[in-house]
Structure formats: C-alpha cells, structure tokens
Amino acid sequence: MAERRLNILHLYPENMNLYGDRGNVLALAQRARWREIPARIVTREVGQPVDWDAVDLVFMGGGEDTHQARIADDFLALGRELASRLQDGLPMLAICGAYQLLGRYYETADRTQLPGLNYLDVWTEAGDTRAIGDVVSYTDLPIEPRSLVGFENHGGRTFLGSRARPLGEVTLGQGNNGEDRSEGAVQDRVIATYLHGSLLPKNPHLADLLLMWALMNRGIDDRLEPLAADEEFGAHETILSRSRNS
Amino acid sequence: MNIRLLAAVLAARLVGWVSRMSGRGGSSLPGLIARRVYPSVLRDLAAKLEWGAILLTGTNGKTTTAAMVRHIIETEGRPLLSNRAGANLILGLTATLVQAERWRIRPRADIALLETDEATMPRAGEEIQPRLIIVTNFFRDQLDRYGELTTTVRYVARGIESLGPGGVLVLNADDPQAAQLGYGRPDVLYFGLEGEAAKTAEAQGYDAMDARFCPRCGTELNYARRYYAHLGHYLCPDCGWRRPDPHIAVVRWSRKDHEMWVRIHGQVESFQWRLPGIYNLYNEAAAIAAGAAMGSRPTAIRESLATFRPAFGRMETLMAGDTRLWLALVKNPVGFNQVLSAVFEEAHEGGFSVMIVINDRYADGRDVSWLWDVDFEHWTEKLSPRRWYVSGLRARDMAVRLKYAGVPSDQVTVDENVNRILGKAMDQTGGETLYILPTYTAMLEVRQELTQLGLVRHFREG
Incomplete structure (x- = not known):
C-alpha cells in the first residue's frame, strides 16, 4: 500500500489569490495533518516545472483580470498534461478565475473572448452586473450535510454543457449565471466553484471529500477519521441561517 | 448671495x-x-x-x-x-x-x-x-x-x-x-x-x-x-x-x-x-x-x-479601572498584519489578552475571506495572550481562522454579542492589557458600549 501522505499543488499563488483563496490550501493541509497524514504544499508560478507524479491534489484560485491575463498563456501550455491527469482522476479544486480558465472559453469584462483549457464542459460570458453576496447551495455529492456556503463575487456568467454537472443548486445568491440556479461544476474529480469565503474552512465536509479523493488517487482507498468540527460548522451555520431568514 | x-x-x-x-x-x-x-x-x-x-x-x-x-x-x-x-x-x-x-x-x-x-x-x-x-x-x-x-x-x-x-x-x-x-x-x-x-x-x-x-x-x-x-x-x-x-x-x-x-x-x-x-x-x-x-x-x-493624540480606535489607550484597553481598527489583510505586529511590539511587557470583533456589514466589507490572507500562522506563534476573545456577526469565522492557525479551542472564547464578551473580557483581564481589534462597524459598537460604561467621555470621531 502506498505511503499515507499528500502533496498539494497550489498553482500561481502569487497571481491567483483573490481574497483568501489560500484559506482552502491551509484547510486541506491542516485537516490532513490533524489526521497525521503529512501534507506538503508545493507552489508553482509561471514558467516553473511540475513533477506531476508527485501531485495528489491541485488547487487554483481566482485573480484580478490583469493577473489572470499574466498567467493565461502559461496555464494553457501546462494544460495538456493537467487535463490528461484530471481525466485520469487527479482531484482539483478550482475557484472563480480558475473555474473559468478550465472551461471552453471565457469573456472578459470588455467582451473579449479568450480560450480556456477546454477541459471542463462549461463556458463563461461577460455579465452586465457583478454577482456579489452570500451563497447557500445544496449539492448531490456524497457528503453530509448537503449544504455548501460561501461568498460569490464575479462578473462572468457560466453555463454548463452536458458533460459537467452542477456542484449545487443555490437557495441564496446568484450561482453560475443567475438564471438556472446552478452553482459550480463537477466533472471527474474536479470541483469548480465561484465560492470564496474561504470555502473549505467552513465546508469541512467538502474539504474531506477532496482529501479522500486525493488518497484514493494515491491508491489508498481508506476512509478518513472523523474530526471534531464544531467551529467549522458554526461558521457554516452563520450563513445557512441567513438563507432561512431571507 | x-x-x-x-x-x-x-x-x-x-x-x-x-x-x-x-x-x-x-x-x-x-x-x-x-x-x-x-x-x-x-x-x-x-x-x-x-x-x-x-x-x-x-x-x-x-x-x-x-x-x-x-x-x-x-x-x-x-x-x-x-x-x-x-x-x-x-x-x-x-x-x-x-x-x-x-x-x-x-x-x-x-x-x-x-x-x-x-x-x-x-x-x-x-x-x-x-x-x-x-x-x-x-x-x-x-x-x-x-x-x-x-x-x-x-x-x-x-x-x-x-x-x-x-x-x-x-x-x-x-x-x-x-x-x-x-x-x-x-x-x-x-x-x-x-x-x-x-x-x-x-x-x-x-x-x-x-x-x-x-x-x-x-x-x-x-x-x-x-x-x-x-x-x-x-x-x-x-x-x-x-x-x-x-x-x-x-x-x-x-x-x-x-x-x-x-x-x-x-x-x-x-x-x-x-x-x-x-x-x-x-x-x-x-x-x-x-x-x-x-x-x-x-x-x-x-x-x-509632540502634542498629538490619536483618534478614537486608532491605537488609543483607555483605562478601565486597572485594566488597560488598547483599540485598533482592522479592515484588510495588510492592515491586520501591521496591527498584530504592533501588538507584538507592545505586548512584551506583561500579561495581555486579545479580542477580535469581525462584522460583515457593508462598511466592513461583506466578504470575510480576507481573514485568510492575514498571517495568523505567523503571529499566533509569536504572541501568547492569556486568552483570545472573538466576537461580532462573523465571530464563528474568526474562531475557525484561529483554529486553523493552531490556537487550541480552549484558549478561545466565542460570543457574537459584543457587549457581553467585552464585559467578560474586561473582567478577566483585570490589571493587564486587553487589545481590542474590531472592524469598522464593530468599532462603533465597542465605542458605544465603552461610552455607556462611562469610559469614553469625549472623543474625536475616528
């Protein structure tokens, strides 16, 4: 059996860290360590090599338009290898800008259409207004509770093709496009979403699903020991209660 | 005219x-x-x-x-x-x-x-x-x-x-x-x-x-x-x-x-x-x-x-009996890191506690993600307050932040009610310093409570 440890690849932490996306990486690493699974965070910036065989889980966040433009070419160059690994079951969490970049194409605020990696079966159009605010959604992923909470702040409107399914259905907030109540996308073991907040610290059940997928990908198909999560679900409940009151 | x-x-x-x-x-x-x-x-x-x-x-x-x-x-x-x-x-x-x-x-x-x-x-x-x-x-x-x-x-x-x-x-x-x-x-x-x-x-x-x-x-x-x-x-x-x-x-x-x-x-x-x-x-x-x-x-x-005194809530010090209260507004990652650095500079002289109050009203910023860009991992290692108090509308998020930065849960008191936790924190900090770090609207609440308690007679709006 393979060794019980995890390498988390954080793509472009300097360019693509819009408001607390790094909280997701901190949450993954801590939740692994609290279970005595050594977790190492490997960062990669533009032009650096990646040792893909040593990667168990990928994270990428969102960035300002200018920063996103700065990494886009490099990301697309990286893309073939990344896409084939993702198809083979490498888990990834992609937030906001990273979500858009994984799709077929995305439109910037000035309506320029830019190519995406064409891995996720989604596309993004420019919206007239920004979707900003708290979000509550309910997911079909095998996790308990089924609720996910976070904060969205995006101008793009994302639509899903047939190969991607929504991560959740919103009961509070706009979600992908403000039209079909879908939020985020799931394809293979890739979870893509607009939710900041940071997302994983207050959705520990989703963090654990990603960790479990990462262990499975390493060939360790065991369950994760449960951890006390009173604080995490306390923060989760803060936003849930807002959807009940709205 | x-x-x-x-x-x-x-x-x-x-x-x-x-x-x-x-x-x-x-x-x-x-x-x-x-x-x-x-x-x-x-x-x-x-x-x-x-x-x-x-x-x-x-x-x-x-x-x-x-x-x-x-x-x-x-x-x-x-x-x-x-x-x-x-x-x-x-x-x-x-x-x-x-x-x-x-x-x-x-x-x-x-x-x-x-x-x-x-x-x-x-x-x-x-x-x-x-x-x-x-x-x-x-x-x-x-x-x-x-x-x-x-x-x-x-x-x-x-x-x-x-x-x-x-x-x-x-x-x-x-x-x-x-x-x-x-x-x-x-x-x-x-x-x-x-x-x-x-x-x-x-x-x-x-x-x-x-x-x-x-x-x-x-x-x-x-x-x-x-x-x-x-x-x-x-x-x-x-x-x-x-x-x-x-x-x-x-x-x-x-x-x-x-x-x-x-x-x-x-x-x-x-x-x-x-x-x-x-x-x-x-x-x-x-x-x-x-x-x-x-x-x-x-x-x-x-x-x-040489005769300048800070505005209210901008590192102003107040005495509540023998307890020293020190207030500094926090509103973004860089500012929060700097305030924690200032607490570190100040705090070596004796026992102290830290109270963080996070609201997410419009004037505070409605997204609290920024708390994850504050380098608590660094500062919680250097600072050892007797106790952490967290409060405000997003007290629960702040409690999670401290947990992931490695602060044991039994060192943290959580209560969304600012007035209640302020009273408790002041009681428990007797004779030492309480560093109070609120977001903008939280600072207004803290000020109102301190005014009610008769601790702030007059202040310049800050």
Missing part, C-alpha cells in the same frame, strides 16, 4: 439638526438635501475657501494621517474644517462643508481637510478643485465594494487630474502604485522610509503582497529593501522604473525612545513617534510631508506632533 446656495445650506442644516435631535448622528442626509436643492453647492463652497482644500486618500492610514495633518494646521492657528472618517463619500464631503458653520453660510475656515474615499476621488477632485492631494498607499481592500486594485488606482489618478497649477501632490514613494501617480509631474513631494528594514520579508512569514508588479510594464519588481507588504525600495528589472527619491525620508527610528529622524529637503530633524508599528512611521511621514507642502517649518511641525 446666490439664493439657491442659501436655500441648500439652510435646508441641509435643518435636516441635520432634526436628524441629530432624533438621535441619528453621522447622517449623509444633509449632503443629499443640499445637493438636491443646489447641485453646485460643494463646488461653490469649496471655491470660497481662502487657502483651498486638501484631499487625503489611500487604503490604509487615512484617518490617522488626517488627524496628524489637522493637528499640525490647528497648532499653527489656521482656521480649518475637516470631515469625520465615515463621511468620506461625496454626500459626506458636501455635508461637512454645508454644516461647517451654524449662522454663516460660507465656512469661516481657510482650509478644508477632507479624507476622501478612493472611488469618490474623481468627483471630489472635479468639484472641489483641491490645492493639495495626499495619497497614503494602495492595498487590496473590500473587493465587494471597489473591485480590483487597479480600478482603485485609476479612480485616484482621475482625481489627481483636477489638481490645478500651483498645487502639490504628496505621494508615498515606497508604494509602487502610489508613486507612479507622480510619474513625469513636477509638482510632487514624495515621502518614504530609508532606515534599516528590521527583518527580511521572508522572516515575517506570509505577507500579503498586493502589488508586486511594475505598474508601468507588469514585470515583477525587485526589492533592495522591503518594509512590509509591497512597500519598500523597488526596481523594475525590465523597464528600469524605480522608487523615486523621497523629499521627506524617515532615515532612522527607535521604538524604545519613541523617536524618529526625518530628512526634510536635506535637513534631518527628530520627531516624536508615539504610535507603534512601521505603518505609523509612514502615516507620520505623510503628515510631515503635507505640513512641508503647506509651508510649515520643520521645527513647527515637530513641536506640533
């Missing part, structure tokens, strides 16, 4: 008076009424100021810098009017000018010192036609309100277009985004730091570098010296753009002696440095530069700053 101006001013004052009588202070309603009655009201009143207006903007340090500049001008006996920190949008600026006097229509003051929200700069500049503009720094702050950092910088750049001939622009040389606003202009007075940076940036742990790229060509900047975040001595390896030499440079400082030495146009003078933290060196340097820009003599500025 313009009849519509008269009507606008009187109507606004009446509304302001009624609003205060009904116990709702700090309203921008007078500004709204005045502008409805006479849209040029701000333009007209600002044009009548004998010396002119000062606009002070930037992400962090506006309120403290404004308080220092106000103190410098007041010490010289020059009649001045200024706005409260919360009244920094166009309605607030208008309300400030129309309500400056009780009986006269036009302000008696020669000078208006206006702390101005970054996004309000284009309009404020156009209507007020300032004579002096001060830009402190640019950090990421409340993206739900402003959008991206580059947008914020663009707003301020548009405001600066209104600076007329004979005007002066005071800019932070160490902030690449602020400094580039002065590119190619002859009317700029730069301030910056030149002393040793105490530690390398790496040793300070994760540091929110909001603007590490050259504002002219986009290449990553090299730093010969970095004081915190992206403030320091930078050089673009590609286009060669570099930090301009500051006219007002802090060349040395001593925390122990509360003293800083500043070179002003070639002459070094010593100043009192009472507020902790490197970022307060910048605030004070900005104020000294503003004073110099207005023609004050360095010795006069020094004497004035």
Whole structure:
C-alpha cells in the first residue's frame, strides 16, 4: 500500500489569490495533518516545472483580470498534461478565475473572448452586473450535510454543457449565471466553484471529500477519521441561517 | 448671495439638526438635501475657501494621517474644517462643508481637510478643485465594494487630474502604485522610509503582497529593501522604473525612545513617534510631508506632533479601572498584519489578552475571506495572550481562522454579542492589557458600549 501522505499543488499563488483563496490550501493541509497524514504544499508560478507524479491534489484560485491575463498563456501550455491527469482522476479544486480558465472559453469584462483549457464542459460570458453576496447551495455529492456556503463575487456568467454537472443548486445568491440556479461544476474529480469565503474552512465536509479523493488517487482507498468540527460548522451555520431568514 | 446656495445650506442644516435631535448622528442626509436643492453647492463652497482644500486618500492610514495633518494646521492657528472618517463619500464631503458653520453660510475656515474615499476621488477632485492631494498607499481592500486594485488606482489618478497649477501632490514613494501617480509631474513631494528594514520579508512569514508588479510594464519588481507588504525600495528589472527619491525620508527610528529622524529637503530633524508599528512611521511621514507642502517649518511641525493624540480606535489607550484597553481598527489583510505586529511590539511587557470583533456589514466589507490572507500562522506563534476573545456577526469565522492557525479551542472564547464578551473580557483581564481589534462597524459598537460604561467621555470621531 502506498505511503499515507499528500502533496498539494497550489498553482500561481502569487497571481491567483483573490481574497483568501489560500484559506482552502491551509484547510486541506491542516485537516490532513490533524489526521497525521503529512501534507506538503508545493507552489508553482509561471514558467516553473511540475513533477506531476508527485501531485495528489491541485488547487487554483481566482485573480484580478490583469493577473489572470499574466498567467493565461502559461496555464494553457501546462494544460495538456493537467487535463490528461484530471481525466485520469487527479482531484482539483478550482475557484472563480480558475473555474473559468478550465472551461471552453471565457469573456472578459470588455467582451473579449479568450480560450480556456477546454477541459471542463462549461463556458463563461461577460455579465452586465457583478454577482456579489452570500451563497447557500445544496449539492448531490456524497457528503453530509448537503449544504455548501460561501461568498460569490464575479462578473462572468457560466453555463454548463452536458458533460459537467452542477456542484449545487443555490437557495441564496446568484450561482453560475443567475438564471438556472446552478452553482459550480463537477466533472471527474474536479470541483469548480465561484465560492470564496474561504470555502473549505467552513465546508469541512467538502474539504474531506477532496482529501479522500486525493488518497484514493494515491491508491489508498481508506476512509478518513472523523474530526471534531464544531467551529467549522458554526461558521457554516452563520450563513445557512441567513438563507432561512431571507 | 446666490439664493439657491442659501436655500441648500439652510435646508441641509435643518435636516441635520432634526436628524441629530432624533438621535441619528453621522447622517449623509444633509449632503443629499443640499445637493438636491443646489447641485453646485460643494463646488461653490469649496471655491470660497481662502487657502483651498486638501484631499487625503489611500487604503490604509487615512484617518490617522488626517488627524496628524489637522493637528499640525490647528497648532499653527489656521482656521480649518475637516470631515469625520465615515463621511468620506461625496454626500459626506458636501455635508461637512454645508454644516461647517451654524449662522454663516460660507465656512469661516481657510482650509478644508477632507479624507476622501478612493472611488469618490474623481468627483471630489472635479468639484472641489483641491490645492493639495495626499495619497497614503494602495492595498487590496473590500473587493465587494471597489473591485480590483487597479480600478482603485485609476479612480485616484482621475482625481489627481483636477489638481490645478500651483498645487502639490504628496505621494508615498515606497508604494509602487502610489508613486507612479507622480510619474513625469513636477509638482510632487514624495515621502518614504530609508532606515534599516528590521527583518527580511521572508522572516515575517506570509505577507500579503498586493502589488508586486511594475505598474508601468507588469514585470515583477525587485526589492533592495522591503518594509512590509509591497512597500519598500523597488526596481523594475525590465523597464528600469524605480522608487523615486523621497523629499521627506524617515532615515532612522527607535521604538524604545519613541523617536524618529526625518530628512526634510536635506535637513534631518527628530520627531516624536508615539504610535507603534512601521505603518505609523509612514502615516507620520505623510503628515510631515503635507505640513512641508503647506509651508510649515520643520521645527513647527515637530513641536506640533509632540502634542498629538490619536483618534478614537486608532491605537488609543483607555483605562478601565486597572485594566488597560488598547483599540485598533482592522479592515484588510495588510492592515491586520501591521496591527498584530504592533501588538507584538507592545505586548512584551506583561500579561495581555486579545479580542477580535469581525462584522460583515457593508462598511466592513461583506466578504470575510480576507481573514485568510492575514498571517495568523505567523503571529499566533509569536504572541501568547492569556486568552483570545472573538466576537461580532462573523465571530464563528474568526474562531475557525484561529483554529486553523493552531490556537487550541480552549484558549478561545466565542460570543457574537459584543457587549457581553467585552464585559467578560474586561473582567478577566483585570490589571493587564486587553487589545481590542474590531472592524469598522464593530468599532462603533465597542465605542458605544465603552461610552455607556462611562469610559469614553469625549472623543474625536475616528
């Protein structure tokens, strides 16, 4: 059996860290360590090599338009290898800008259409207004509770093709496009979403699903020991209660 | 006398008076009424100021810098009017000018010192036609309100277009985004730091570098010296753009002696440095530069700053019996890191506790993600308070943040109710220091409770 440890690849932490996306990486690493699974965070910036065989889980966040433009070419160059690994079951969490970049194409605020990696079966159009605010959604992923909470702040409107399914259905907030109540996308073991907040610290059940997928990908198909999560679900409940009151 | 101006001013004052009588202070309603009655009201009143207006903007340090500049001008006996920190949008600026006097229509003051929200700069500049503009720094702050950092910088750049001939622009040389606003202009007075940076940036742990790229060509900047975040001595390896030499440079400082030495146009003078933290060196340097820009003599500025007291909630200390309360506003990652660094500087002398109050109302920023960009991993290792208290609408999020930074749950008291936890924290901190770190609206709540307890008799709005 393979060794019980995890390498988390954080793509472009300097360019693509819009408001607390790094909280997701901190949450993954801590939740692994609290279970005595050594977790190492490997960062990669533009032009650096990646040792893909040593990667168990990928994270990428969102960035300002200018920063996103700065990494886009490099990301697309990286893309073939990344896409084939993702198809083979490498888990990834992609937030906001990273979500858009994984799709077929995305439109910037000035309506320029830019190519995406064409891995996720989604596309993004420019919206007239920004979707900003708290979000509550309910997911079909095998996790308990089924609720996910976070904060969205995006101008793009994302639509899903047939190969991607929504991560959740919103009961509070706009979600992908403000039209079909879908939020985020799931394809293979890739979870893509607009939710900041940071997302994983207050959705520990989703963090654990990603960790479990990462262990499975390493060939360790065991369950994760449960951890006390009173604080995490306390923060989760803060936003849930807002959807009940709205 | 313009009849519509008269009507606008009187109507606004009446509304302001009624609003205060009904116990709702700090309203921008007078500004709204005045502008409805006479849209040029701000333009007209600002044009009548004998010396002119000062606009002070930037992400962090506006309120403290404004308080220092106000103190410098007041010490010289020059009649001045200024706005409260919360009244920094166009309605607030208008309300400030129309309500400056009780009986006269036009302000008696020669000078208006206006702390101005970054996004309000284009309009404020156009209507007020300032004579002096001060830009402190640019950090990421409340993206739900402003959008991206580059947008914020663009707003301020548009405001600066209104600076007329004979005007002066005071800019932070160490902030690449602020400094580039002065590119190619002859009317700029730069301030910056030149002393040793105490530690390398790496040793300070994760540091929110909001603007590490050259504002002219986009290449990553090299730093010969970095004081915190992206403030320091930078050089673009590609286009060669570099930090301009500051006219007002802090060349040395001593925390122990509360003293800083500043070179002003070639002459070094010593100043009192009472507020902790490197970022307060910048605030004070900005104020000294503003004073110099207005023609004050360095010795006069020094004497004035020696009697300066901070605004409420900006590192002010209060005594509650034998317990010392220390308040500092937190609102974005860079600011929070700096406040924790200041707590660390202060806290070595004895037992202390820390209380963090996080709200997510509009004025606080509705997205609390930014708490994850604060380097708690670094500071919780260095700071060992007797107890952490967390409160506010998002107390639960703050509790999670501390948990993931490695603080054991049994060292943290969580209660969303600010008044209750404040009472408890003060009881349990008897004889020691309680550091209170609230977001903006949380600070107003803390202040109200301290006023109720009779601990704050009078304060300057901060």
